[in-house]
Amino acid sequence: MNTVRRTEYLWRQILRHLWLFFDRKVVAGVDRSLVILGPYADLTSLRKPVIAIPNDIPYSIVADDAYKVPFNGTHLTVWNRLAPPAGDGWHTLPSESAPLWYVHNSGTHLPAWNLFGNLFGLLTFQEERQLTARDKHGRFTGVHSPRTQRALLEIPAFNEAVAAIAGACMGLRQSGRAAFSLDGLVKPPVIVLSHDCDILRGNDGWTQTVRAARIFLPMLNMRPPRLSNAWWILRNYLRPREYYFDNVPGMINLERQFGFTSTFYILNGTSGRFGARSRSTILPELMSAIPPEWPIGIHYNYDTFLNALRFTQQKQELANLSGHEPLLGRAHYLRFDAERSPAFLSAHGLRCDESAGFSDRIGYRCGIAGCFQPYDTAAESAVNLLELPLVIMEDTLQLQYGDKAVSVFEKMLLHLGQIGGALSLNVHPGVFHNPEIARMLGFYHRLLCTCRDCGARGMSTGALIDSIPPDLQNR
């Protein structure tokens, strides 16, 4: 384990995050003269006004001692609490029952939780490296995460820790002690919209077969057949694009209304139940419907997962169709291997990936609402790729929270408005406005209204990563 490299890696992620989501005063105010990362024993003996973050405390994925600390009009949730340092002259901020900092009379501030360990552990997928449970698609899902039982999956721990550091630095500069307010220093939250274009026609064999099965399945439980499915079969047989392909211009126009842009991830290549449901012949028309300045990315097909040959073939086909090499991507079914996928995607020329989300839950798989570089623990270096973990899939949010879905979404955005960050949201064209899925009608519109009301900035993935200055781009 190379602690020096890991420390430099984490610091770089923090700087990039600050640059994206905080005022320039904060960017200038947080530096290594004020934030010192090192061994616990050394830092507890420091006697000067600095933020001292231990980088050698073992990390536990269990997260069973979480508590909340009031901060900047919201609450920070921290876990893996540290014991107060030994010796005299230490007190807690803001309170003994819920401390964020241990502060020495000399001004040294020590985080009251394993800040370095938690952040490094989350950004390097320690949960899924340590736990072997996977679903039938080989995915580490939300239900497998220890944070799910503790209701911590929707805590953007990285963002909260960076906000705490920012507040501490600004406070130290102004008054010699950590501040718990960031008035006017946090940029409005960013909403990163994207669309996985996997079903563009509603009449493919698999979709129609599933509908046919749904007619009769209730009869197994002595319930009447669901005849409405026969109508959907007929409707999409006669008008295959209705509520699928035809929704694409509607989504684009809806986003335009709010001044937002989005990324379209296009699935091409092998067809089948888990593959592309529509043939690639429809894709040029799809691409011409997308405004030229909006990014188009690749939706990695199911069978390209860690398969170099198939991945290259799919990418090449998409490049031929679109006229340019896709640099952004997300995996179909969110198939993502924490250890191998980042390096694989980087080796195949991807610049940014949005696959590291959960398929069964909304939440922060890596504890971050924003982007970061994955870390190769074997090579002890950052991977030349930006990961922007998917936080919310529209259907998952609705299924998980039902009538409260919009208010949960609003709370998440408002929280990010207080601590800085970017929320990524994926909406499928076939789900956006489709009477077959009645519970989703108008849902995306309500989410976009909420984004506007929360003052969110709408940025596409491409625009977000392009806004990173060159010295903070990939290594």
Place this chain on the structure above:
Amino acid sequence: MEIRFASIAEAAACNRFYNEGHRKRRTPAQWEWEFVSRDFPRQSLLYAVAEDQGQVIGTQALIPVRMVDGNGVFWTAKSEETLVNPAYRGQQVFERMYELLKQYARSSGIRFIWGFTPATRAFTRIGFETPGKTSQIFFPFTGRAIPALLDRQPGGDMRSRPGQIHRIAYRAAGTAAGFVSSLKFKLKSGAVRIASQGDSRAGIQFRLLTSAPAEAGEVCRSFIQQWGGCTIMRDTAYLQWRLFDNPYVKALFRGAYVGDRLCGWVAYALGDDGMGFLVDVIAVDGERLRVPAREIVKGLLSTAVDDLRHMGALGIRGWHVNNHRFDSLVLREAKALGFWHVRRGHDVVVLLVPGPEAESGLEGFGEWYVTRIFTEGLLG
């Protein structure tokens, strides 16, 4: 109690009063967009406040708007932000705020003040007239469109048994009306179904624009020449402010081009309640290619219907207000495309401001061409 003009520095206090009074979450930026005039040559904020013991207890604002008629362009003002703390009712707060605004309007060349309100009494008491009422053109897409039109959403009395019966009735009516509308639309719009970017059989192109067209003012003047009457002067700066820079909803704007000449436009948006709104329609004859305005209107309405349907709208609402020749044309074409005419809306209130310019060029209200672009802009 003090009645005076507010300053921009008081935006937060005025906005807070509004948000508390209406249970809204308007931001200071939205307040500024609405009330800080971009081009009114004199005072930039026509916003009266009533203050008592340091607290805002009443607000009344005017938004300066230029209108155009056969004699040229002149200033008018839209009445907005009428709100008085209920504890101060009966103390002439509204009247006193308006007196301040009227004095200013008189001295600064504003010819009349207008607005839309369900509560006309307060306005008629201070000299406003109610020359007309808005009505709706309405295209339902789903069964939920009629409850949305009538502002009867599920909840409250709709959960009781009579409420449920009403809901079922509304939905059934909406579904039936939607079916008829769709059928008419399919039959009638076919002749002008025009690809948004491509050439049409009628020689019209409908282009989605992302900023206000430079020729907007010229089109607006041509509109008055052709159709007569009086309407808001929709020049480039006005459209940019009102539609493209609107912080609530940026209405989609399709320009109708005959050859390279802009001959009209339609602006439409999906409101927060899921209903589509026709914000503005304007057209003049495309003379060079002999395309009548009627064809352009039909094409504009058709593209709006297509786009709003794909955006997930429950239905579409637009205004029909009076018998202005173009308003009548829009109503005719809309009905042919499957819209229904629903006589439901708010009263229009207008106050002639006495002054040196008040008499000249002012048409009767029946000659005004009024669309939803006359509204505050919260729904596009």
